[in-house]
Amino acid sequence: MQSSPLAPASVTAEDEQALSRVFSAYTLTGTLWLLFGTAVGLLVAFKFGAPDFWAEKYLTFGRLRPIHTNSVFYGFATLMLIGAAYHVVARSCGTRLYSAKLAWLGLWLFNIAAVAGTVALSLGYNYGDLEYREWPWPIRLIFIAAVAVTGWNLLATMLHRASRDLYLSNWYIGAGVLWGSIIAIVAIIPIYQHGLGMMAISGYYMHNAVGMWFTPLALGLFYYAIPKVLNRPIYSYSLGVLAFWTNLMFYPLLGGHHFLFSPLPWWLQTAAVICSVAMIVPVFAGSANYLLTMRGRYHGRIESYPLAFLFIGVLCYLFGSTQGTLEALRSLQDLWHFTNFTVGHSHLTMYGFVTFAAWGAVYALLPLSTGKNPGRFGMATHFWLALVGMGMYVIALSIGGSVQGWDWIQHAPFIKSVTDMKTYYLWRGIGGMLMFVSHIVFAWNVWRMTFGKSGDAPSPIMEPEAESTP
Amino acid sequence: MKEMIKIIGGAALLYLVIVMLIAVLPAIDLSKTPAGPGVVPLTPLEAHGRQVFAANGCAYCHTQQVRPTPADANLGRPMSPGDFKYRTPVLAGSERTGPDLTNVGTTRGSDVWQYIHLYDPRAVEPDSIMPNFKFLFRVVDTVPEGETAVPLPPQFAPKHGHVIPTADAKALVAYLLSLKQTKIPGYSMNGAMGGTTSAAAPSTAGGTSAAGDTAQGASLYSSHCAACHQASGAGLPGAFPPLKGNAVVQDRDPTEHIHVVLNGLHGKAIDGVTYGGAMPPFAGLLNDADIAAIINHERTSWGNAAPTVTAADVKAVRDGKPVAAPTTPATAPAVASPTAAATPAAAEKSAYQFDAKRGDALYASTCAACHQASGEGLPGAFPPLKGNPAVLADDPAEHLSTILHGVHGKTINGQTYSSPMPPFGGQLDDEQVADIANHERTSWGNAARHVTPADVAKIRARK
Numbered sequence A: 001m002q003s004s005p006l007a008p009a010s011v012t013a014e015d016e017q018a019l020s021r022v023f024s025a026y027t028l029t030g031t032l033w034l035l036f037g038t039a040v041g042l043l044v045a046f047k048f049g050a051p052d053f054w055a056e057k058y059l060t061f062g063r064l065r066p067i068h069t070n071s072v073f074y075g076f077a078t079l080m081l082i083g084a085a086y087h088v089v090a091r092s093c094g095t096r097l098y099s100a101k102l103a104w105l106g107l108w109l110f111n112i113a114a115v116a117g118t119v120a121l122s123l124g125y126n127y128g129d130l131e132y133r134e135w136p137w138p139i140r141l142i143f144i145a146a147v148a149v150t151g152w153n154l155l156a157t158m159l160h161r162a163s164r165d166l167y168l169s170n171w172y173i174g175a176g177v178l179w180g181s182i183i184a185i186v187a188i189i190p191i192y193q194h195g196l197g198m199m200a201i202s203g204y205y206m207h208n209a210v211g212m213w214f215t216p217l218a219l220g221l222f223y224y225a226i227p228k229v230l231n232r233p234i235y236s237y238s239l240g241v242l243a244f245w246t247n248l249m250f251y252p253l254l255g256g257h258h259f260l261f262s263p264l265p266w267w268l269q270t271a272a273v274i275c276s277v278a279m280i281v282p283v284f285a286g287s288a289n290y291l292l293t294m295r296g297r298y299h300g301r302i303e304s305y306p307l308a309f310l311f312i313g314v315l316c317y318l319f320g321s322t323q324g325t326l327e328a329l330r331s332l333q334d335l336w337h338f339t340n341f342t343v344g345h346s347h348l349t350m351y352g353f354v355t356f357a358a359w360g361a362v363y364a365l366l367p368l369s370t371g372k373n374p375g376r377f378g379m380a381t382h383f384w385l386a387l388v389g390m391g392m393y394v395i396a397l398s399i400g401g402s403v404q405g406w407d408w409i410q411h412a413p414f415i416k417s418v419t420d421m422k423t424y425y426l427w428r429g430i431g432g433m434l435m436f437v438s439h440i441v442f443a444w445n446v447w448r449m450t451f452g453k454s455g456d457a458p459s460p461i462m463e464p465e466a467e468s469t470p
Numbered sequence B: 001m002k003e004m005i006k007i008i009g010g011a012a013l014l015y016l017v018i019v020m021l022i023a024v025l026p027a028i029d030l031s032k033t034p035a036g037p038g039v040v041p042l043t044p045l046e047a048h049g050r051q052v053f054a055a056n057g058c059a060y061c062h063t064q065q066v067r068p069t070p071a072d073a074n075l076g077r078p079m080s081p082g083d084f085k086y087r088t089p090v091l092a093g094s095e096r097t098g099p100d101l102t103n104v105g106t107t108r109g110s111d112v113w114q115y116i117h118l119y120d121p122r123a124v125e126p127d128s129i130m131p132n133f134k135f136l137f138r139v140v141d142t143v144p145e146g147e148t149a150v151p152l153p154p155q156f157a158p159k160h161g162h163v164i165p166t167a168d169a170k171a172l173v174a175y176l177l178s179l180k181q182t183k184i185p186g187y188s189m190n191g192a193m194g195g196t197t198s199a200a201a202p203s204t205a206g207g208t209s210a211a212g213d214t215a216q217g218a219s220l221y222s223s224h225c226a227a228c229h230q231a232s233g234a235g236l237p238g239a240f241p242p243l244k245g246n247a248v249v250q251d252r253d254p255t256e257h258i259h260v261v262l263n264g265l266h267g268k269a270i271d272g273v274t275y276g277g278a279m280p281p282f283a284g285l286l287n288d289a290d291i292a293a294i295i296n297h298e299r300t301s302w303g304n305a306a307p308t309v310t311a312a313d314v315k316a317v318r319d320g321k322p323v324a325a326p327t328t329p330a331t332a333p334a335v336a337s338p339t340a341a342a343t344p345a346a347a348e349k350s351a352y353q354f355d356a357k358r359g360d361a362l363y364a365s366t367c368a369a370c371h372q373a374s375g376e377g378l379p380g381a382f383p384p385l386k387g388n389p390a391v392l393a394d395d396p397a398e399h400l401s402t403i404l405h406g407v408h409g410k411t412i413n414g415q416t417y418s419s420p421m422p423p424f425g426g427q428l429d430d431e432q433v434a435d436i437a438n439h440e441r442t443s444w445g446n447a448a449r450h451v452t453p454a455d456v457a458k459i460r461a462r463k
């Protein structure tokens, strides 16, 4: 693909416009879900310091928390990643989107599911507090239908590609939608989910939803957006291939580590630990590939905010996953399991990695699709507020989580671990506030890239190498 | 086309195989795990409670899994597969913002505590950050037939009316109280059910290790008792009795104190107040050394100054034997005077000597709130004891009977008092009643003859 993708001979101006409208609509609704989901996240964070604030039935902590996680997962992250994926797949295959109608149908289904899910959770219809699959099953069926429609559309687009080779991004995105469908279907079938069986499926689901759905989509966007912005090819195709297959071999088993020391079969837990360590292979192969693609252009990171977002995304993929490997070791599980350290990990990965990847892809690709740019100042504000906010969030909870775990090992009265966390909850809240403000700025930037007045940021594509290397 | 099927189709197929092997097939197998010994299905009410639990997302802050790790050793025994037979949804949780609930039916076994805590967690745990669940309660003007109002401390109660639980709250509490681990025959870990003291040396019979146990006692008290009796030992008025100045706790003979901690208590009037909730038994949860440490903490904190006990004493009460071991005053140096310690309880009684200081202290903590330190009472509300005919009478029968059994609606010196005096017979032993009576009989210018514990026993037996 690189700087000059195959001349898209069969792609008409209308096709371009249709794709651009799809990309814009997914990004816009995804952004609305980001605003809603993180406003709820902020409220939830606030409640740690003010438990009696808005403690009414429909706003109680235990109903808002799953609304936060589900709306950022299936409203925000899913819609943002898929919107950009449509663009990436069509462009990298040098062809038109297979069906704009199907893309719009998918958008409606995703949004209906997320709205219905939010209402259901607030009314107290929660499927057993099983993380990330709390929506009642009919709503999850709508979500499955949305993933299926999307998968069909994306794969059909790839089938009509102009090139013979299938670019790496499409491996991740194409496989990702199929993996996502399998995950969602396995999670919804009730017959093998009784007692311990349900616990096993929960362990499987929690980490496969993040690792085999969000991760491949985000990595697929990296493989396209990073070379695009840098105006140079990916460092190594074969490293990418290695990362793809090893990721598939090792990631699925990670889930068991949620239930280390539980009565789940010992072999399942041990396999989970081994695979968590083995994940070093795909994670390092993938991250090295992205970072080496950026080699020599590091000073350019600050000039180009799209690249800065992508760079942070890659770093957090590396750090977050390495942190995950540590967390999975039995001795460290003793300390960190059940503590806020895990919540820190969740945000380092889902926020630092997935969310920054989605933002980077939107800043890199949406202007190319709509011809409109955000403002430079807007992008800078978004970047620094989000980065500093996330840093505070993750550092506070990593320290706090360790203190909490230590209190428990000491068999201190439980309430000590609660009072010890007060300061860290406060810092998390301040970080969360910065993050939330950055999302408002992001929404403004998206508006300028779609329907508003174009801003003053330069084209996301950087100058070719020769001119910028001294 | 071919390349795409090879890569993406291959990746999907491979994933499907992996998922079957690591998730679906194990789950099919695990779903068939039979129930462990004693593991029973929930009742319909408890199952309804579990729905309420899930609907309000309790599992986001509370786990229900005990692991075989050092951190979890004080939560109960590690989970076993048989525990999960009837746990669909499993509600195992993944974060402990609040404590694990696996054994909450045992450690917080009082429904009254559960209601107060749900209505406002800060009423029983000032530092709690759990949200209140007031929406699970109704405030009514008059308590309907068959309902019981939640005995909230005044500063946490609504300004008007009574708080009664809704059907959801009742179901939720029934579910919480059902959360108790079953014993696995032949399995034991650090004492009864994974007690905390595997590392702590058992108390020596001499009771000299009392000092070494204080930190342990404070910590155990905080995790097992403070929820109801509060860290201050003051209890919650109307809901949970105070231990500070409590007669059983202060009693020199620890038998009753140990008995209550081992076996729990229900419906006993303490200081004239009858408590609706039941105190759970701890015999199955804590070993003898732990219980001794807790009891000693209670006996030596908040101004309490009763003699301490040893693990051997606890064992004796557990086995239904008399407490043989001599008791050492808590404040005495570690090497207690052998003569004082060796005095058997019976001999001590016959050798009763009125100790004015003891009498003064008991009067101050038990009687002075109403009758005042000056013995003058409060005009119109509580009668004076200074110059009181019953106190001055040579025959102490009426005086002692009033202390033991209370009195109501009596006219004294032409004044009728409407508020009842509570009976103290349940919380004070004969010697203490004698001490108080003698204090009253010899203070503020009163000068009546002394009574003995034997006199008290006689009056006690009469009624």
Ligand code: HEM
Binding pocket: A038, A039, A041, A042, A044, A045, A046, A065, A068, A069, A072, A073, A077, A340, A342, A343, A346, A347, A350, A351, A354, A355, A432, A433, A435, A436, B060, B094, B095, B097
């Ligand atoms: C303003 C930004 C955000 C704030 C203030 C925030 C706050 C919170 C809070 C307070 C919790 C509950 C933690 C607990 O129960 O102890 C939480 C959980 C969670 N949030 Fe966020 N959040 C934000 C953004 C996001 C985003 C953008 C994502 C994902 C894309 C996300 C994913 C999650 C996940 C996965 C959990 C569950 C963590 C776990 O169970 O380990 N959050 N968040």
Ligand code: HEM
Binding pocket: A131, A206, A207, A210, A211, A214, A215, A254, A257, A258, A276, A277, A279, A280, A283, A317, A320, A321, A322, A323, A324, A325, A326, A327, A328, A333, A336, A337, A338, A339, A342, A345, A346, A349, A350, A353, A354, B094
């Ligand atoms: C090598 C890669 C990774 C490993 C070994 C790993 C490991 C772990 C471990 C051990 C936990 C559970 C911690 C505990 O409960 O004590 C966890 C939780 C989590 N991880 Fe990862 N992780 C990895 C990568 C990722 C990535 C890339 C993402 C996001 C895209 C992610 C998202 C999450 C989330 C959201 C949770 C919280 C789930 C929950 O407890 O509710 N992880 N991870």
